[in-house]
Amino acid sequence: MAGAALAVAGAAVTVGLSLPQDDGGDAANAATARQDAVAPAGRIEAAPAEGEKGVGRDPLTDAETARAERLAEAADGLRMNARDAEGDRGPQHLSTNLTEADPDLSAAAAAQRRADVVLYDYRTDSVVTRTVNLDTGKVEDTATDQGVQPPPSQDELKQAAQLLIADPLGAGLKSDYKDATDKPLTTAGQLQLSGMVFRKETVADVPSDLAACGRHRCLRIVAKVKNGPWIDTRALVVDLSDRTVGRLS
Structure with a gap:
């Protein structure tokens, strides 16, 4: 599995969203991202009870997902050293998925359950991808990349919306919400959110603050x-790394 998607890790993942008409429909779902991992590291933890495990290519169970994320964050002190989107201790979780089958593994090794955990460290602006062997409790591979921007998690979207609400550039959003509901907009939880990573190469004139x-x-x-109704905020960009908001011309 090591190095299977190193080329992918060097390129950002693009997520496109179109703003639908005011018909109550959902926004397009954000695509998921996965980068294969490359450098071994890890710790051992006792295997969970069999009832908590999937079989073969079954999707990850809730217990497997939680265990994979716990092991991925604990390895190499990441939980203590990394920071999430709110600036709190620990990395920002982006996704956890069953690792793709590796044809180079032996039958016995291939039968083991593995998960790819993708995390973001806001302290270093790095994507950390770890492959966790759920049978052995070991982190088998790790890849750390900068300049790679997988699609956002729902937690990141909520944090971005909260920063926008608190920023002067969010005045239009709050005004439109008040017009639609006759209530003030104070928290991201009042909104249904979707979104995408902003890619400055798609814009002709990028403001200096972005x-x-x-x-x-x-x-x-x-x-x-x-x-x-939908509220159009496409001209606004939230920089979660420095917690600022910018406007596109």
Whole structure:
């Protein structure tokens, strides 16, 4: 499995979203991202009870997912040293998926259950991808990349929306929400959110305050009043790395 997608790890994953008409429909789902891991590291933990494990190519169980994430974050002190989107201790979780089958493994090794855990460290603006062997409790491979921007997690979208609500550039969002609901917008939980990573190469004129996007984690959000209309926020970009908001011309 090591090195199977190193070329992918060197390129950002693009997620496209279109703003639908006000018909109550959902925004397009963000694509998932996966980068294969390359350098061995890890720790051992006792295997879980058989009832908590999937079989073969079954999707990961909730117990397997939680265990994989715990092991991935604990290895090499990442949980203590990394920072999430809110600046709290520990990495930001992006995704956890069953590892693709590796035809180079023996039958016995291939039968073991593995998970790829993708994390983001806001302290170093790095994507950390770890392959966890769920049978042995060992982190078998690790890849750390900068300049790679997988699609955002729901937690990141909520954090971006909260920063936008608190910023002067969010005045239009709050005004539109008030017009639609006759209530003030104070928290991201009042909105239905989707979004994408902002890629500055797709814009002709990038404002100076968004020049670090790509190296920084920058998001564009699409906001919808719950059970109500869409609010167009596509001109606004939230830099989660330095917790600022910019506007595209």
